[in-house]
Amino acid sequence: MKTDFLVVGSGIAGLNFALNAAKYGNVTVVTKKEIVESNTNLAQGGIAAVTRKEDSVKLHIEDTLKVGSGLSNKHIVEILAEKGSEAIQNLLSFGVNFDKENDELHLTTEGGHSIARVLHSGDTTGKEIEHTMTERIHENRNTQVFENCFAIDLLLNNTECVGAKILDIKKREVIDIFARATILATGGIGYIYKNTTNPEIATGDGIAMALRAGAKIEDMEFVQFHPTTLNKPDAPHFLISEALRGEGAILVNEKGERFMEEYDRMGELAPRDIISRTLFNELKKGSVYLDIRHKGERFILERFPMIHQECLKYGIDITADLIPVSPAAHYICGGIKTNEYGETTLANLLAFGECACTEVHGANRLASNSLLESVVFSSLGAKKTKNYLKNKIEAPPQQKETALSNVDNQELKDIRAELRAAMWNYVGILRNEKNLSLMLRKLEQLNRRLDALGGNGVNTRFLELKNMITVSRLVAKAAHTRKESRGTHYREDYPDTDDKNWLKHICLEQRKEKLHTYFC
Numbered sequence: 001m002k003t004d005f006l007v008v009g010s011g012i013a014g015l016n017f018a019l020n021a022a023k024y025g026n027v028t029v030v031t032k033k034e035i036v037e038s039n040t041n042l043a044q045g046g047i048a049a050v051t052r053k054e055d056s057v058k059l060h061i062e063d064t065l066k067v068g069s070g071l072s073n074k075h076i077v078e079i080l081a082e083k084g085s086e087a088i089q090n091l092l093s094f095g096v097n098f099d100k101e102n103d104e105l106h107l108t109t110e111g112g113h114s115i116a117r118v119l120h121s122g123d124t125t126g127k128e129i130e131h132t133m134t135e136r137i138h139e140n141r142n143t144q145v146f147e148n149c150f151a152i153d154l155l156l157n158n159t160e161c162v163g164a165k166i167l168d169i170k171k172r173e174v175i176d177i178f179a180r181a182t183i184l185a186t187g188g189i190g191y192i193y194k195n196t197t198n199p200e201i202a203t204g205d206g207i208a209m210a211l212r213a214g215a216k217i218e219d220m221e222f223v224q225f226h227p228t229t230l231n232k233p234d235a236p237h238f239l240i241s242e243a244l245r246g247e248g249a250i251l252v253n254e255k256g257e258r259f260m261e262e263y264d265r266m267g268e269l270a271p272r273d274i275i276s277r278t279l280f281n282e283l284k285k286g287s288v289y290l291d292i293r294h295k296g297e298r299f300i301l302e303r304f305p306m307i308h309q310e311c312l313k314y315g316i317d318i319t320a321d322l323i324p325v326s327p328a329a330h331y332i333c334g335g336i337k338t339n340e341y342g343e344t345t346l347a348n349l350l351a352f353g354e355c356a357c358t359e360v361h362g363a364n365r366l367a368s369n370s371l372l373e374s375v376v377f378s379s380l381g382a383k384k385t386k387n388y389l390k391n392k393i394e395a396p397p398q399q400k401e402t403a404l405s406n407v408d409n410q411e412l413k414d415i416r417a418e419l420r421a422a423m424w425n426y427v428g429i430l431r432n433e434k435n436l437s438l439m440l441r442k443l444e445q446l447n448r449r450l451d452a453l454g455g456n457g458v459n460t461r462f463l464e465l466k467n468m469i470t471v472s473r474l475v476a477k478a479a480h481t482r483k484e485s486r487g488t489h490y491r492e493d494y495p496d497t498d499d500k501n502w503l504k505h506i507c508l509e510q511r512k513e514k515l516h517t518y519f520c
């Protein structure tokens with residue numbers, strides 16, 4: 001099959017690219033579940049952008065750079081902040097509804113922002129964006145969507161990307177889709193951790209595929225842990241949005257005492273890495289709770305209806321009860337290295353959103369900058385797509401045959417559980433040499449066990465696990481290499497930030513089956 005633009009992934013970055021690129025050519029979107037199933041759909045807090053005169057692009061740039069802890073690319077951050085209001089107009093033009101107050105867009109705040117600048121749609125901002133964009137995609141005559149289609153690998157003609165090999169899960173068929181440009185918008189990697197806010201689909205497929213194809217991967221040690229997720233036995237680590245703290249919720253210990261101000265003068269609105277580490281340590285002494293009761297039932301039900309409903313399922317009424325919380329893996333700041341147009345180091349391969357690394361986040365991400373990043377850079381990339389229309393769609397001379405086999409057994413589940421537990425224990429919020437070395441050895445072992453199961457068996461569980469092991473290795477390798485603490489990456493054995501030696505990015509590339517690590 002042939003298409004002008006092949007988009008892998010159906011979150012905000014993929015759909016925004018598709019809608020904008022459809023002006024120039026036909027777009028095929030493939031997604032491994034249903035179109036709305038994405039990390040975007042779960043985003044609660046909102047999207048940061050300068051939309052009021054009390055705020056300024058300069059301030060948004062300063063806040064982003066400060067949280068990025070020296071590794072954000074200033075030029076890219078400037079583009080992000082400058083194009084913020086245009087991105088919001090773009091979303092409004094699709095029909096996205098953000099909350100309003102007195103005819104103005106309502107703004108809230110989150111950690112690291114020096115002023116309220118986060119637009120939101122109740123506490124289900126991502127869902128509103130995802131559903132609206134999905135409607136526009138279905139109306140668009142230049143776009144088609146293939147659901148339940150898993151991208152196995154990129155297709156290469158020498159060093160050029162010419163499409164992707166896709167498993168149609170329901171038909172159990174492998175098809176090659178050839179394209180003038182291929183776009184990865186596959187989201188994050190959170191599911192490699194036992195405790196995560198991410199859904200099961202966040203297995204790092206795009207990053208793993210890009211690595212195998214020879215693209216450059218960067219900043220993988222910077223995994224952001226969200227400080228406040230529901231902490232109840234047998235309940236998932238459901239995100240308790242930072243917007244609660246933005247609206248005045250406080251963190252207390254078992255004795256009901258507030259403690260955050262002892263650690264950072266921004267208190268509950270300090271950057272996420274600081275709060276996550278503090279909570280991680282406090283939790284060794286006893287439970288930690290988020291308390292929003294003082295805001296009153298009416299406000300809470302109006303502003304956080306979904307979180308209220310979700311917590312009720314686990315016996316917590318947030319209008320009357322304290323919410324037990326703990327940190328969990330949330331967002332990868334690194335990914336496939338791109339420029340501001342989404343161009344990777346591989347010809348005709350673009351990447352946007354969480355799987356990409358524009359260097360906008362550096363060592364830590366300012367809350368609610370991720371939805372903005374997805375819209376800004378995928379819009380910029382789509383404007384350049386005319387250039388790709390001159391590419392011929394060509395099948396490479398030789399394609400490896402893919403065997404179909406069904407590997408889905410207890411051993412697969414055991415390997416996945418062991419991987420996720422080990423990543424949490426050894427490459428989590430606090431890291432050290434001993435645990436990171438242990439993890440790197442464990443990953444080799446897990447990989448051998450997986451290979452023994454079925455070679456190139458093609459089913460999603462198997463392929464996802466292969467990708468999870470690959471991206472876990474990238475995170476562990478980069479974390480092992482960086483011998484300092486910066487942003488989200490904290491080394492107990494190197495607790496200080498060392499600008500003299502470490503103000504640089506760690507890049508990873510696979511060359512002839514070997515993983516190369518270098519600085520850039």
Ligand code: SIN
Binds near residue numbers: 045046239241369
């Ligand atoms: C949240 O609502 O706390 C998450 C928002 C984000 O990760 O930017």
